[in-house]
Amino acid sequence: PVQPQAQASGLAEPERTRQQPLPPLPPLDLLAELTNTPPPPPTPLRTTMRRVRIWTPLVLLLLIVFAIVQMVRPLPAPALTLTAAPTFTFEGGELKLPFPTEGQGAVEVEGVGSMGTYGAQTPAPIASVTKTMTAYVILRDHPLKGKQQGPEIEIDQKAADQGKAEHESTAAVQKGQKYTEKELLELLMIPSANNVARLLARWDAGSEAAFVEKMNAAAKELGMTQSTYTDPSGLLDSTMSTPKDQLKLAKAVMQYDVFREIVNMPNVTVDGIPGRIENNNNILLKPGVSGIKTGSSTPAGGNLLWAANTVVDGQNRRILGIVMGAKDAAELGKKLQLAIDNSYKIIQQAQDDVTSAAVVRRGQVLGYVDDGLGGRTPVVATKELKAIGWPGLQVKLDLTDGGKAVPHAGKAGDIVGQVSIGTGAGKVSSPVALQADLVEPGFDKKLTRVG
Structure with missing residues (x-):
């Protein structure tokens, strides 16, 4: 039996309509639903066409963007x-210079390269060739241009006393005399005066030891990695170098006009010194020969650092070379002459061989x-x-x-x-x-x- 209250309550509550939400329909299905037209059945062709209509605008847009980017990119x-x-x-095959069978040496054309080397290429005593570095440091610190003679330098007692040494090459200078820098460089390079080398060292650096430090610093700056200077004259056998190092120095010092002038002089006359001073390099009057420095001692043998010129296409070309350690002679003077003679053979051949193409x-x-x-x-x-x-x-x-x-x-x-x-x-x-x-x-x- 129905309880009166429940029945009354059931009759009093109105009936509610409960409607579930419809699932979303595809566009075509929705259109068919609204128009009461059933959607066409899906087929692979219709699916493909639908995708084409959707993606084509996107692809075209991407292509346009790509083309614009390609056009504006930096080239x-x-x-x-x-x-x-x-x-x-x-042309001409292999170069064959007449190198000696003893000692060591090297030849190069300035600004072009090496024409060859011979011998051990290891450090050895260079005797008075050392004075090339002495002159380089002096001219670097006290350059001379044109007709300049440089400052006057007074001869001190030490230089005068050393000028009387019997077993050294010296210049007969007297205490109190004054010579210009250029005149002292002439005495340094032409008769190879040891006492003048030491005087210039003291004048430039205050002491010979301080000057030697400058010589070694200059060698380092020039890339002369196998050279050691222990004195400004080269009398000490502990002053050593190699052919390649000396050619580095030769290239640097030959840039000074006054140096080239001095080392090309076969002789010189200096006021205050009697007679004419002859250059030990006796091939300077040969065609194209123009320096640089001789050096000889019992340990070093005969040495010649040389420069020569040859004319190619109307222009002078400088050839630099060195012969070190010529010893196949009985007397020291003959060892030096052997180095000079060997050098001239090389010079002649090099002058003939340097050409242009x-x-x-x-x-x-x-x-x-x-x-x-x-x-x-x-x-x-x-x-x-x-x-x-x-x-x-x-x-x-x-x-x-x-x-x-x-x-x-x-x-x-x-x-x-x-x-x-x-x-x-x-x-x-x-x-x-x-x-x-x-x-x-x-x-x-x-x-x-x-x-």
Whole structure:
């Protein structure tokens, strides 16, 4: 039986309609539902077409963005590439200089390179060749230009006393005499006066020991890693060097005009010293011979640091060399003369062998400008380029931008770089120009580039 209250309560509550939410319908299904038209049945074709309509605008947008990015990206930096042979070898086979069978030595053409060495190439006493460094330090600290004679320097008692030494090369100077710096350099290099070497050392540095420190510091600065100086004259056998080190010094000191003038003098007359002073280097009157310094002692043998010139294409070219340790002679004076004679044989052959050759011809295609996107525009030499060398020498060609950025575009004939041969003072260069117009990469290359 129904309880009256419950029945009354049930009758009093109105009936509620409970409606579940409809699941979302696909667009086509929803359209069919609204129009009472059933959606077409899905097929692979319809699915594909639907995807095409959705993705095509997105793909087109991405392509447009990609094209814009490709167009505004910075272009690769153009670069020069060498296509000519990177080296050139002088004709004539292998160079054969008449080197001695004893001692050691070296020869080089200034600014070009070594013509060869012989012997052990190890430190050995150099005797009075030491005075080359003495002169270098004096001229470095007290340079002379043009006709300058330099300051007057008074002869002290020590220099006067040492001038009377029997077993040394000296100059007969007297206490109280005054000589200019240039006159003392002449006495240093021509008669090889030991007492003048020590006087100049004291004048420059205050003491011989302090000057020796300057000599070794200068050697270090010049890259003379196997040289040790212990005195300014070379009398001490502990002053040692190598052929290659001495050529480094020769290159440096021969830059001074006054030094070249002095070492090229076969003799000299100095006021206050009787007679004419002869240079121990007795081949100075030979064609093209121009210095530098003799040196001899029992431990060192005969030594000659020399310079010579040869004319190539109307220009003087300096050849530097040294013969060390000539000992195949009985007397010390003959050992020195042996070194001088051996040097002159080398000089004559070197003068004959040093020549020039046309390595690059005017208008020769040397390489190309690579625009980084596949474009290559040839470049040519604007003039003939000759190199200095000797039989068998191999020289290297370098194609560079010459310190300026290679352009993206240019006209035929525009200079875009340089080709060079050699290094340092012997370097020769020629501008290179475009053989044809250099055109900036087009739309297609910009669009398709990668990386």
